[in-house]
Amino acid sequence: MDTYDVAVIGAGPAGVMAAWTAAKQGAHTVLLERETAAGRKPCAEGVLSEALDDAEVSPTREFAAHRITGAFLYPPNEKKRVRVGGDGYILDKPAFLASLAERAGAAGAEVVYGARIESYSRDDGLVHAEGRRDSQPFSLKAKVVVGCDGTGSILARQFFPRRNYPVIAAFQYDMVNCQLEDEATLEIFIGHKKAPAGYIWIFPKGKGTANVGIGLKGSGAKLLLDKFIQEHSSLFGDAKIERSQAAPVPVGGEVEDYVTGNMMLCGDAAGQVIPLTGAGIHTSMVAGKIAGEVAGKAARDGDIGANRLSEYKNRFDALWGEKISTSLRALESFERFSDDELNIITDFLDGQDLVDMAHGFSPSKAVGLMLRHPILAMKVAHQLMSS
Ligand SMILES: Cc1cc2nc3c(=O)[nH]c(=O)nc-3n(C[C@H](O)[C@H](O)[C@H](O)COP(=O)(O)OP(=O)(O)OC[C@H]3O[C@@H](n4cnc5c(N)ncnc54)[C@H](O)[C@@H]3O)c2cc1C
Structure with a gap:
């Protein structure tokens, strides 16, 4: 059975960063992703430019081809719209994550797709993880496991109670042939009749394509999004839906505990999302970057107790803790x-x-x-x- 310094579970924004920084510390690192490629989870793919700065990547045509310069916010009656500035990108998230996973690989991490972790146990100072790889049972041991496995995190389910972990339902269409007035501007529609305690978004991707979605408290996401699309025929009269996907978004702020001996949670798994907007790419990448660095150093020094690993939470909170709680x-x-x-x-x-x-x-x-x-x-x- 392979033994690693650091095992990172999940190749989302948190995981690709954590594997990179752990490997950069010289830690023997593995990144395990259950899907056969990165970026299968639905996402509107919007980030501000600072997110790429913090990820230490330059925007390339390969994954950041569509630039945005701000957003229009529409009130419930849509009589006025308010422009909010902000430079950023609508990413090609699968390409973005694949490129960051490759970077982690180049730094020395072993990157494995098609490997799903199903359970963990503690064993002689190490974590023992078991799962299936290409449908075959497999297992590994690691000094530190970084759970970047999203809202359904198995590490969280087994070791972190997450007593306060509310999620909202998000549902999205990938659309083509939309008639958007300004493809450099996001459009956000609020109103409890349209999207109870949430909002509807149109994130243009260029040439009439867009991520069009809804996040809300409760049920009825598809029904409400279909109604919105019908009522906005000037935008969607000729549009076609290419794909629909749904996923939960955590909106309760950071969970109470996400670090213990040998283990950390990161990104959505730890509730590290801006609650008002549901944006979590930037925060998850920053969390992953810090978590991987701390885990890598701690594993190499042979001190993998809760005290040493909590440096990760302290550093993340100093950067984002206040912003997340005021947004909540x-x-x-x-x-x-x-x-x-x-x-x-x-x-x-x-x-x-x-x-x-x-x-x-x-x-x-x-x-x-x-x-x-x-x-x-x-x-x-x-x-x-x-x-
Ligand atoms: C519809 C929708 C739209 C969104 N739009 C935006 C947006 O425009 N901008 C923004 O900033 N945020 C957005 N978000 C939020 C953002 O997608 C998340 O906050 C972010 O992806 C969290 O990153 P993560 O790495 O923590 O988790 P995830 O992105 O969820 O990645 C977790 C990874 O772990 C893998 N995994 C899970 N379980 C296992 C297992 N047992 N074994 C191995 N691998 C496993 C999954 O396959 C996945 O690849 C959106 C979310 C949704 C649902």
């Missing part, structure tokens, strides 16, 4: 506004205010809102302070 508060507030209130708030705010509001309400705008809509302003203030 903003999501809780957003859920409590009615569609009429969201119309008024959006009418009143500009793009920067919305960005500020995602991180806590803009105080200067609160004064103006107070003058024109005092009851709503008090509700905004009350909810933001009490959530």
